[in-house]
Amino acid sequence: MHDYFKQIKHHFKNFETNIIDHDSSLESSVLIPLLNIDDTVYVLFQVRSKNISAQPGEISFPGGKKELSDINFMQTAIRETCEELGIEDRDIEIIAELNTFVAPFNIIIHPYLGIIKDFSKININEDEVDHIFLVPLSYFFETKPAIYNSKVSIIPDEDFPFNLITKGENYDFKTGNYKIFFYNYNGYVIWGITAKIMNDFIKQCSRLDCSLDTASKGGI
Numbered sequence: 001m002h003d004y005f006k007q008i009k010h011h012f013k014n015f016e017t018n019i020i021d022h023d024s025s026l027e028s029s030v031l032i033p034l035l036n037i038d039d040t041v042y043v044l045f046q047v048r049s050k051n052i053s054a055q056p057g058e059i060s061f062p063g064g065k066k067e068l069s070d071i072n073f074m075q076t077a078i079r080e081t082c083e084e085l086g087i088e089d090r091d092i093e094i095i096a097e098l099n100t101f102v103a104p105f106n107i108i109i110h111p112y113l114g115i116i117k118d119f120s121k122i123n124i125n126e127d128e129v130d131h132i133f134l135v136p137l138s139y140f141f142e143t144k145p146a147i148y149n150s151k152v153s154i155i156p157d158e159d160f161p162f163n164l165i166t167k168g169e170n171y172d173f174k175t176g177n178y179k180i181f182f183y184n185y186n187g188y189v190i191w192g193i194t195a196k197i198m199n200d201f202i203k204q205c206s207r208l209d210c211s212l213d214t215a216s217k218g219g220i
Contacts, residue, residue: 019098025106029077030063030194032098032201033085033116035134042134043198044116045190046084049130057130059110061197073097073110085116085132086123092116099200101193104152104178111197135185140202145181145195152176 019025033044050056062081072074078089085179093115101109116122124132154173162168181195190198 019100019102019108019164020109021106025108026065027073027108027110028063028065029080029110029112030061030197031077031092032061032111032113032198033081033092033135034095034114035116035119037119041137043137043140044085044132044134045188045194046124046132047130047188049126049128049165052181053126058192059167059188061196062108074112077110077112077114081114084125084128086125087116087121091118091121098197098204101197101200103193104176107193109197119159121176133187133188135190139185140183140198141205143183144187145183145199148180148182150178150180152178 035042035044044062045059046062048055048058048060062084063077064080064084066073066076067079070079072159074094078092078094081087081092082089095113098111098113101107101111103109122132153175156162156173162171165171177194180192181199183190183195183198
């Protein structure tokens with residue numbers, strides 16, 4: 001065997017896959033927080049403070065950017081949830097990591113599913129969170145989101161080397177279709193990335209036979 005093949009086999013023996021260009025994207029984690037109140041399973045959402053710079057007043061899950069001190073993305077989700085909801089890590093039980101969300105605008109989000117054990121312990125950080133609200137999990141099984149399509153196009157910069165590619169400036173760059181989801185619950189509009197992550201979780205529940213019957217009985 002060629003020496004190079006031996007070297008490359010050695011270096012890739014314990015290689016862990018990742019998302020291409022992840023290091024040039026904003027990577028963060030969120031938690032889908034479930035609560036059991038009076039034998040009904042709820043999902044907790046938060047309305048972001050109007051005083052923060054990023055998406056003020058928007059509805060979101062607890063979460064945020066991964067910090068160097070976080071050993072993994074699960075710890076990011078736990079830390080951010082604790083900071084925003086004023087609880088401790090022992091108040092959260094992580095169930096699973098969910099499907100990674102990759103946006104066409106340099107954002108990667110790692111969602112986790114978890115249980116907040118005691119609703120009474122929540123004491124929101126008003127610097128980041130305006131208020132929270134609960135939605136019965138059954139609502140998402142019973143309600144299909146409104147879906148609107150938008151186009152994602154490649155728009156090269158002015159210095160793009162068209163002379164190096166076939167057809168030059170007439171090259172037919174592919175366009176993508178980006179679906180935007182909307183749920184409207186009692187006047188709260190849950191949309192965008194938050195709605196898309198929620199909808200994907202519901203799809204996985206349906207595939208795993210963990211759907212409405214389970215949620216309505218308060219057992220997750």
